[in-house]
Each structure stands twice: as C-alpha cells, then as structure tokens.
Amino acid sequence: EDQVTQSPEALRLQEGESSSLNCSYTVSGLRGLFWYRQDPGKGPEFLFTLYSAGEEKEKERLKATLTKKESFLHITAPKPEDSATYLCAPRGTDKLIFGTGTRLQVFP
Amino acid sequence: ETGVTQSPTHLIKTRGQQVTLRCSSQSGHNTVSWYQQALGQGPQFIFQYYREEENGRGNFPPRFSGLQFPNYSSELNVNALELDDSALYLCASRDRNRDTGELFFGEGSRLTVL
Numbered sequence: 001e002d003q004v005t006q007s008p009e010a011l012r013l014q015e016g017e018s019s020s021l022n023c024s025y026t027v028s029g030l031r032g033l034f035w036y037r038q039d040p041g042k043g044p045e046f047l048f049t050l051y052s053a054g055e056e057k058e059k060e061r062l063k064a065t066l067t068k069k070e071s072f073l074h075i076t077a078p079k080p081e082d083s084a085t086y087l088c089a090p091r092g093t094d095k096l097i098f099g100t101g102t103r104l105q106v107f108p
Numbered sequence: 109e110t111g112v113t114q115s116p117t118h119l120i121k122t123r124g125q126q127v128t129l130r131c132s133s134q135s136g137h138n139t140v141s142w143y144q145q146a147l148g149q150g151p152q153f154i155f156q157y158y159r160e161e162e163n164g165r166g167n168f169p170p171r172f173s174g175l176q177f178p179n180y181s182s183e184l185n186v187n188a189l190e191l192d193d194s195a196l197y198l199c200a201s202r203d204r205n206r207d208t209g210e211l212f213f214g215e216g217s218r219l220t221v222l
Contacts (some may be wrong), residue, residue, distance in 0.1 A: 043216045046210055087148070094164040096141075
C-alpha cells in the first residue's frame, strides 16, 4: 500500500534559523515527487518536482533533495513569509499521494 | 495565461442534498484531477479526467461523479451529501502530452454539509 509520512507535523522557527522537513514514502510505480506550499484556505502552490535519487532543486531559500525512500525540504534563513504548510506528494500512476504536511511558523 | 479557476468558492448544503462544483483548467492543459482535503489533512485523490473520460479513481464511492467537457473544463458532482463530505475540494490540471509532471491547483471550493 502506498504511504507517505511527513515530519515534523509542526515546526516553529525563529527568523534566520535554518531547518529541514522530511518526507518518507513507499509508492509503487513512482513517477516523480512533488513539493507544494499551501497557505490557509488556499490551494497548494507548486514548488518542485524531483524525478531521480540524488536530484536537487532550489528556489530562493528552499532546496529539495531526493533519495530512494525520502525527500527533504531544506529551508535556509527563513523569513516570516515562509510560514505555510508544506506538502510532499509522490506521484503514482496518474495521481499524487499527499502526506499530511508540515505546518511551518517563522517568527520575527 | 490563466490559471485553474474553481466555482463556487464557498457553499453550504444539508445532508442528503446534491452539489456540483466547477473547474476551468489552465490554458493548454487537457487533464483534470479532483482532490478532497479535509481539515488538517493532505488532499486525497478522487478521480482524473482525460479526453472526457474518467481515467483513474481513488477510494471514493460512486456518489462522487464527474464530467469533462470538450474545452477541458470539468465538474464534480456529489449526491446524497453526508456530514463527512465537508471539505475543501481542489481541482488540478496538467498537460498530459508534455508530462512534465507539474500539476497546478485552483484555490478550491469549500463545502460545508450541515
């Protein structure tokens, strides 16, 4: 059975305090792993797609990495505007399998 | 280039009623998926449409049904509403021919069932 686990569930950081979010997965027929950002009451906003182990992608203060069983979202020197829920979603056959997300709060 | 748009943004129904949610896909996208997101949870896959046919379905009962139109827009219909159907319903689109993988979401329709 396909499974996705994100940790931690919630994370509170001081502005400038770097950290990492984890996504562990077991998905058959994996066709990429997606990261999304979701603000309260809004739809998920696309961040990255990773396709193969060892691949890395960066966008501003965010960097996503992928291994065969895990993906990490590293946040360097976060700002309050980075506060959101970050969702990991491996893609199986024609569908994304979402984790429950990590709710990130960054305080000034 | 317009993004994915959904309507209505919010609606309230009572148990047993029926609801129709609508989605216009992003320009150039031919595949539409629907997801249900309960409060505090990640989105759950309902089904996907391509070339006006259902092309993949998650673990949802038959009272969840959909349509895709020639212009690639889509509808989600839910019959015999239950309290647990209260959720944010998300529509997402992509270009299946390109298969770059990027799936873009709309802002969702918030359904409350009383």
